[in-house]
Amino acid sequence: MSNPTNLLYAESHEWVRVEGEEAVLGITDHAQHALGDITYVELPAVGDSLAAGQEMGVVESVKAASDLYSPVAGEVIAVNETLNDTPELVNQSPYDQGWMVRVKLAAQPAGLLSAADYEKLCQE
Amino acid sequence: MSETRETPLASWHRDHGAKMAPFAGWDMPIQYEGILAEHNHTRNAASVFDICHMGQFMLEGGGAAEKLARAVTHNLATLKEGKCRYGFLLNEKGGVLDDLIIYRLGADRFFLVVNAACAEGDFAALSARVPGMVTDISPRMGKVDLQGPASIDVLEKLLGQNFHDLGYFCFRECEFRGRPLRVSRTGYTGELGYELYPPRDMTEELWIALLEDERVKPAGLGARDTLRLECGLALYGHELDTEHTPAEAGMDGMLTSTAPYVGHEYARSIKSQVLVAMKLEGRRTVRSGDSVTLPGEAAVIGKVTSGSFAPSLGYAVALAYVDKEYADRDTFALTAGRSSLIAGKTELPFYKNGTARIKF
Known part of the structure; x- marks a missing residue:
């Protein structure tokens, strides 16, 4: 799966889709593939305030666990609650049905990578 | 640290997209299509696992039964030919050096299957306790586990014989394409299944033949671990170690041997x-x-x-x-x-x- 070019990417393997003053966050195809079968996702609560780079949750697979970091600053306005019972959506559809968090941006995203630069990072 | 070893199926695994990782000094397949899919396939149909890393010993000679009974916890007095039994090799303090299955091939002839990580130490301990009778046959043997409810049909079709009369923890000497194949109704998944012991140079041929049956898929050590844990089966280095006795691991019920085996004074005690x-x-x-x-x-x-x-x-x-x-x-x-x-x-x-x- 190639990384969509309309998204921004963090070095910690989260993606960001900016929609006006809001942004949707998830983890990349590279990240879900490296983790393997995802069995549990812990997300922040609606109303939580996140700083860019702040830890915001946990993703667990059968063999590994990985912290989630918010690539942007903002307030959580929605989380993907379907991941509570069907975390495998992150494996199956990391950029769409496996989305994780929607935030109201406190600042424009900064320091993130383009799809091309992120792909380079993954190949290193 | 010596170099990582490879099973006879290593190239097959790589050619079929396995994620490989070191385990007990061996480069082993952790998963192919995914741990969950492989886990579920084993519970619902049948999977093959490459278990060639495990150690295999022969122990035989005059008085072997009596001497082996003093070396391990297995009750050999009630172990009949054609049956195998699970048990432990203990240290003097009752700590577990390894868990192993012993197959009785004859009155004074036994086949032992031990953990890869413990094989060297087991060989040394057994050679000291039963001198001159132990041979490490691992270099010339393979091991493939066929596990899952469909495994009996797969095996009967492949070997052209009935396995409905082979009971749990029983084994039989069979033939596969003219060469010997030991088959035991044992496993590490909680499902109906068999452990197959071909000559090492025939392992790949057997593996491929098993996979020709459309009900069979390969499964890696990742699924093996989730399958065994769901059934509460102990894993050496985790539930079993030299710091704990079999009783502490909840296994005192299987310590029925009355022989004065090494560690017997402590094996049933909870320290x-x-x-x-x-x-x-x-x-x-x-x-x-x-x-x-x-x-x-x-x-x-x-x-x-x-x-x-x-x-x-x-x-x-x-x-x-x-x-x-x-x-x-x-x-x-x-x-x-x-x-x-x-x-x-x-x-x-x-x-x-x-x-x-x-x-x-």
């Missing part, structure tokens, strides 16, 4: 800790090495030995050694990273619908 099975409240899991406390208290009273999301159950489970004075508590707190998860004591096996002991 400090007891293995406790725990069910967590949700999908979030703990891992080997995480701490056990009582809810709301800080004092560490134990350590998780294995923990995982249990795919066939939909929640996480764990095994943990808990200080004996707390082992009868109903509820524990387990640390997972910075959070603390509540776990309730439960009985083994976690997963109760396994087909391993099915009677025909």
Whole structure:
């Protein structure tokens, strides 16, 4: 799966889709593939305030666990609650049905990578 | 550290997209299409596992039965030819050096299957306890596990013989394409299944022949671990180690040997800790090495030995050694990273619908 070019990417393997003053966050195809079968996702609560780079949750697979970091600053306005019972959506559809968090941006995203630069990072 | 070793199936695994990782000094397949898919396929159909890394010994000679009975916990007095039995090799203090299966091939002829990580130490211990009778045949043997409810049909079709009359923990000497193949009705998944012992140079041919049956898929060590944990089967280095006796691991019921085997004075005693099975409240899991406390208290009273999301159950489970004075508590707190998860004591096996002991 190639990384969509309309998204921004963090070095910690989260993606960001900016929609006006809001942004949707998830983890990349590279990240879900490296983790393997995802069995549990812990997300922040609606109303939580996140700083860019702040830890915001946990993703667990059968063999590994990985912290989630918010690539942007903002307030959580929605989380993907379907991941509570069907975390495998992150494996199956990391950029769409496996989305994780929607935030109201406190600042424009900064320091993130383009799809091309992120792909380079993954190949290193 | 010596170089990582490869099984005769290593190139096959790489050619078929396996994720490989070192395990007990061997480069082993962890998964092919994915741990959950392989786990579920084993519970529902049949899977083959490359288990060529495990050690295989022959032990034979005049008086072998009597001498071996003093070396291991297995009750050889009641072990008939054609049957195999699970048990332990202990140190003088009753600590577990390894868990192993012993096959009785004859009055004074035995076949032993031991863990890869322990094989060298086992060979040394057995050679000291039963001098001049042990041979390490691992270099010329392979091992393929065929596991899952469909395994009996797959095996009958492949070998052209009936296996409905082969009972649990029984074995038979068979032939595959003109060469010897030992088949035992044993396994490590909780499902009906067989462990197959071909000559090492025939392992790949057997593996490919098994996979020609469309009901069979390859499964890696990742699924093997979730399958065994759901059934509460111990893994050496986790639930079993030299610090704990078989009784502490909850296995005193199988210590029926009356022979004065090494460690017998301590094997049935609970010195400090007891293995406790725990069910967590949700999908979030703990891992080997995480701490056990009582809810709301800080004092560490134990350590998780294995923990995982249990795919066939939909929640996480764990095994943990808990200080004996707390082992009868109903509820524990387990640390997972910075959070603390509540776990309730439960009985083994976690997963109760396994087909391993099915009677025909």
